[in-house]
Amino acid sequence: MAKSGLEKFMVFLSFFLIVATFFVQLFFVQYEIGFLWLFIGPTLLFNSALVTNYWKCILVDSSAKSLKNVPHIQTDGWRYCPYDGCSGSVPVNSRHCHTCDVCIVQRDHHCHFTGSCIGKYNLPFFMVTVFSLLGISATYLCSNLIFIVTHETPGTVILTVLAPMQLFWFLTGSVTFSHCLVSCNIVVSTMALAGAIILCYHEYMLLFHNKPFLCRSMPIASSGVVKMSRMERIREVFGNKWYMFMVDPTHETSHQQQAGVTKVM
Numbered sequence: 657m658a659k660s661g662l663e664k665f666m667v668f669l670s671f672f673l674i675v676a677t678f679f680v681q682l683f684f685v686q687y688e689i690g691f692l693w694l695f696i697g698p699t700l701l702f703n704s705a706l707v708t709n710y711w712k713c714i715l716v717d718s719s720a721k722s723l724k725n726v727p728h729i730q731t732d733g734w735r736y737c738p739y740d741g742c743s744g745s746v747p748v749n750s751r752h753c754h755t756c757d758v759c760i761v762q763r764d765h766h767c768h769f770t771g772s773c774i775g776k777y778n779l780p781f782f783m784v785t786v787f788s789l790l791g792i793s794a795t796y797l798c799s800n801l802i803f804i805v806t807h808e809t810p811g812t813v814i815l816t817v818l819a820p821m822q823l824f825w826f827l828t829g830s831v832t833f834s835h836c837l838v839s840c841n842i843v844v845s846t847m848a849l850a851g852a853i854i855l856c857y858h859e860y861m862l863l864f865h866n867k868p869f870l871c872r873s874m875p876i877a878s879s880g881v882v883k884m885s886r887m888e889r890i891r892e893v894f895g896n897k898w899y900m901f902m903v904d905p906t907h908e909t910s911h912q913q914q915a916g917v918t919k920v921m
Contacts, residue, residue: 660771662768663768663769663770663771664771666768666769666771667714667769667770667771670710670769671707673844673848674703674706674707674710677796677841677844677845678699678703680837680838680840680841681695681699681796681799681800681841682699684803684834684837684838685799685800685803685838685841694799695795695798695799698791698792698795699792699795699796701791702788702791702792702795703788703792705784705785705787705788706785706788706789706792709781709782709784709785709788710770710781710785712778712781713767713770713772713774713778713781713782713785714770714771714772716777716778716781717772717777717778718760718761718762718763718772718773718774718775718776718777718778718779719756719758719759719760719761719773719775720737720742720746720747720750720758720759720760720761721742721758722777723747723761726744726745731745733747733748734746734747734748735747735748737750737752737759739752739757739759740757741756741757741758741759742758742759746759747759747761749761749762749776750762750763750775751763753766753773755773756772756773760773760775761775761776761777762775762776762779763775764779764782764862767782770782779893780893780894780895782859783859783863783893783894786852786855786856786859787852787856789848789851789852789855790849790852790853790856792848793845793846793848793849793852794849796841796842796845797842797845797846797849800838800841800842800845801842803838804835804838804839804842863889863890863893864886864889
């Protein structure tokens with residue numbers, strides 16, 4: 657699925673912010689504060705999980721075109737899609753995305769930060785990406801605030817919230833270079849944390865209640881509106897080895913292996 661110019665820019669911007677905030681965190685904040693051990697573990701864990709799962713979320717294709725052994729005639733579990741992008745058999749639990757111009761299996765939403773739709777096969781990576789973003793944003797925000805409070809005067813602490821003016825104050829000598837970077841890091845982390853909280857609530861409602869908060873998603877349960885335990889729903893999305901997503905970036909769910917999902921750029 658081809659990405660628009662805006663979506664390519666959003667992907668580039670996302671990776672730039674991930675690298676830039678990690679650089680500030682590692683070389684300006686954690687190097688200076690006295691309890692480096694308290695934040696270095698969560699920083700490395702959440703940041704590595706964020707990068708790898710975000711990248712997998714971009715690469716893994718959830719469209720009906722990525723499936724193997726698609727029947728040429730209508731059979732149980734399949735339907736015909738009349739749109740030009742498909743014009744063929746697609747699973748009954750798929751929905752056509754007019755941005756991608758293709759049917760997406762268990763479509764959640766079209767994400768402009770990945771340039772693709774979130775569906776059955778990349779939803780696990782998206783969920784871990786959102787959870788990792790929540791964890792890394794909270795870690796950055798706490799450690800950056802501690803750095804500002806312990807290394808700056810009360811007056812400059814108040815100026816932290818005015819990050820767009822930090823460059824001007826740095827050029828005029830009102831604040832230090834490290835304060836300028838850390839202040840910007842605090843603003844970015846706060847915005848990321850707010851977005852991650854909203855997305856986590858959306859994915860929580862989708863995963864455990866089939867009632868998405870932000871958009872009209874397809875039901876997760878493969879058998880429709882069947883009452884499932886929370887662990888069964890987790891296995892339905894992440895597979896039996898659901899615990900591998902935070903530590904193994906090459907892990908694939910049983911759904912992906914069975915469907916033979918392709919990867920696209």
